[in-house]
Amino acid sequence: MATNKKMSPTTPVQFLKGVGPYIAQLLEKKSVYTAWDVLFYLPIKYIDRRKLYTIKELPIEKKQSFIAKIKSFNVKTLRNRGRRLLEIKVTDGTGTATISFFQFNEGYLRKKFPIDSQVLFFGDVRYYSGSKTIAHPEMEIWEEQFIEEGDLSSADQKESFKKIYPFYSLTEGLYQKTIRSIIEKNLEDLLTAVEEESRSVRDSGQVQISLTQAFRYIHQPPEDADLDLLSLRVSAYHQRIIYDEFFYLQLGLLSKRYREAQNQTFLIVNEQKLYRKALGTLPFELTGDQKTAIEEIKNDLSSSRPMNRMLQGDVGSGKTMVAFLTALFAIESGFQVAFMVPTEILASQHFKNLLPYEESIGIRVELLTGSTSTKNRNRILTDLEQGNVDILIGTHALITPDVHFRDLGYIIIDEQHRFGVMQRAKLKNKTKFKDGEYSPHVLAMTATPIPRSLSMCVYGDLDLGIIKEMPKGRKPIKTKVFREKQRNKMYELIELQIQKGRQAYFVYPLVEESEKLDLKDATLMHQKLADVFKDFKVGLLHGKMKAAEKEAIMGRFKQGEIHVLVSTTVVEVGVDVPNSTVMVIEHAERFGLSQLHQLRGRVGRGSANSFCFLMAGYAQSEESRFRLKVMEDTNDGFVIAEEDLNLRGPGEFLGTKQSGMPDFRLAQIVRDSKLLKVAKTRAQEILRLDPELENSENSLMKKIMLERWGKRLDLSLV
Structure with a gap:
């Protein structure tokens, strides 16, 4: 049901012409709720109807369109390959053609395109076994009057027919004709609601494409449009929209960074006595990358703005030692340190590793988790509030309301992407002083290397530091894929390692047996492996x-009393047992690249040769085989992260819910990384002249930024 009110980006979709409550419910299944969503409901592909052929006239080896009736369905089994082939015979009165599918749902196709239905086909025409054949074409029910005996004059002469037709993603109950009609009836009104600031694009002296031009072109391509560029979503018009998405995100991230830099903070400058004392007790020498990271953090702590730094480092690169040593700068200046980690196992490990420094350099370290007894918890909280605890290590327990620091000045968050945005904010809010609120210094750490393009989108408000150099004496982990028939050979290799006094992990995807999944589980395999070893x-x-x-x-x-540890992925993060030299990952084909790399990083932490054995099932996809090959070929976490990002996309790579990964409508970070850099540069140019976007010429730009990203990026005070 339409309304006469002026269209706005937030107008509910049901009030658009030709929609109404029922169609609106169907559109919601495609995440289309508002007028703005309709504009971004972009075609996924196109059908070329600029020239329509009869079957008799169809040129070979070109993508062409034609209309024909379905005459029969026939499924064959190919002798040499054992694969099934669906052949659909079609005719238009001038000849017969074959439509073929090697991957198909016969029931779906029969239901959607019944015998004698009239269908528009678009695809590559080949000549095969005496027939013009089109494999896996685009197909759409042709709802106009059938053209008998190949007489195309009525259709071919219609200007309304001779078009590139958009093809939209559908859900059950939605049809191409419906979506095209909604777009056609509402597009001009939708375009009047588009707000854009031309200054968001640098003036290069060339004619610029506006957003309204871009949306119109993509939804209603002109007759001379380049079909290939449209279908690949790489046309100049697609790039204009992608640029717009990137620009306002970068503007928001950089504005947030500027705002936080204006906050009051604590200058941490001292003689570094504790730091030098701790260095003297280390049984190893810091790597060059560790020294660089410490220097960068020291400079941040002594500046007038709060540190907001992300430290990336591959598994085993020594991030935790960097965090601890820089925490000593804060402690010597009279401030407390909060060290938040995602699991109790990791929290306990960090606590035990830092305990020896209590006496040697004269600091106090405490551990607070959900398992801490009430008596110990009360004691720790009292001492913390009185300023008697220097470093508090813990899990989510650190952000509960009854945890009060006296002088919290430095926050360390390990595997920070495992925490939500609000959880991180709650910890920062633990810093309050009687003479006003101060922002603490924050060091976030991750052992999941983040590709640069993704860092710009997710962590654009942070300074980035990288540790790539491994500690001296570390050897590359040798990785090998095993099949089920090679299991006994793998067991023999593991037993040789155990006989040398080493230890091994076996990691399984499930705790217990599942009726739905044919997978080995940790509980059952623990019993079997006890017999093997x-x-x-x-x-x-x-x-x-x-x-x-x-x-x-x-x-x-850790004490060596257990030789083989059977586990789930609970050992993925941070567990450090230098004597363990073998990591076995069962059903490795089911794990993502980054998770495989994290698990592999639990070994190779000593000077002995270490091994990662990937036990793969027989049912593997091409993608899973590729993942396992990458693991065999490289130990470089940054190479693995790039490949993982390409395979899974940014949302799944980071875990969108926790990470705050932006929801782009069209932009793809990997594919469009060059546009991302251009957008960031332009945002920096604008903010350099007007950091708070206070000038009247930037008012619309600021309005658009806040509408799109204000809530997600917590820009309420910008």
């Missing part, structure tokens, strides 16, 4: 265990 101690660790039980198992493994 009967002369050695085999332990079991999984997330369903109580914290004390997990702590005891990890303690025994």
Whole structure:
């Protein structure tokens, strides 16, 4: 049901012409809720109807359009390959053609395109077995009057027919004709609601494409449009919209960074006595990258603006030591340090690793998790509020309302993408002083290397530091893929390692057996592996265990009492047992690249040769085979991260819900990385002249930025 009110970007979709409540419900299944969403409901492909042929006239080896009736369906089995082939015979009165599918849902095709239905086909025409054949064409029910005996004069002469027709993604109950009609009836009104600021694009002296031109061109391509560029979504008109998405995100991130730089903070400048004392107790020398990272952080802490830094480092590169040593700068200046990590196992490990420094350099470290007893918790919280605790290590327990610091000045967040935006904000809000609020210094860390293009979108408000250099003596982990028939050979190799006094992990995707998934599970395989390695101690660790039980198992493994640890992915993050030299990942084809790399990083932390054995099932996709090959070929986490991003996309790569990954309508970070850099440069140019976007000429730009990204980026005060 339409309304006479002026269209705005937030107008509910049901009030657009030709929509109404029922169609609106169907559109919501495609995430189309508003007028703005309709504009971004862009075609996924196009059908070329500028020239319509009869079957008799169809040129070979070109993409062409023709209309014909469905006459028969026939499924064949190909002898030499054992694959099934669906052949659909079609005719238009001038001849017969074959439509073929090698991957198909016969029931769906029969239902959607029944016998004698009139269909518009578009695809590559080939000559095969005496017939013009089109494999996997675009198909659409042709709802106008059928053209008998190939008489195309009535259709071919219609200007309304001779077009490039957009093809939209649908859901059950929605039809191409419906979507095209909605776009046609509303497009001009929708375009009047588009707000754009031409200054967002640098004036290059060339004619610029406006957003309204871009949307019109993509939804209603002119007759001379380049079909290939449109279908690949790489036309200049697509790029204009992609640029717009990137520009306002970058403007928001950089504005947030400027705003936070104006906050009050604590200058941390001292003689670094604690730092030098700790350095003197280290049994190893820091790497060049660690020294660089420490210097960068030291400079940040001594500046007048709050540090907001992301430290990226591959597994085992020494990020935690950098975090601890720089925390000593804050402690010597009289401030407390919060060290938040995602799991109790990791929190406990960090706590035990730092305990030896309590006496040697004279600091106090405490551990606070959900498993901390009430008595210990009360003692820790009292001492914390009185300023008697220097470093508090913990999980989400650190952000509960009853945790009060006296002088919190430095926050370290390990594997920060595992925490939500609000959780990180709650910890920052623990810093409050009687003479006003101060922003603490924040160091976020991740062992998942983030490709540069993705960093610009997700962490554009942070300074970035990278540790790529591994500690001296570390050897590359040798990775090999095993098949089920090679299992006994793998067991023999592992037993040789255990006989040398080494230890091994076996990681499984499930805790217990599942009726729905034919996968090995940790609980059952623990029993089987106890028989395989009967002369050695085999332990079991999984997330369903109580914290004390997990702590005891990890303690025994670290002490060497357990030789083989059977586990779920609970060991993925941060667990450090230098004597373990073998990581076995069962059903490796089911894990993503980054997770495989994280698990592999649990070994290779000592000077001995280490191995990662990837046990792969027989049912593998081409993509899973590629992932396993990448793991065999490289130990470089940044190479692996790039490949993982290409395979999975940014949302899945980071975990969109936790990471705050922006929801782009059209932009793709990997494909469009060059446009992303151009957009960031332009945003920097504008903010350099007007950091708070206060000038009247930037008022519309600021309005658009806040409407699109204000809530997501917490820009309410910008």
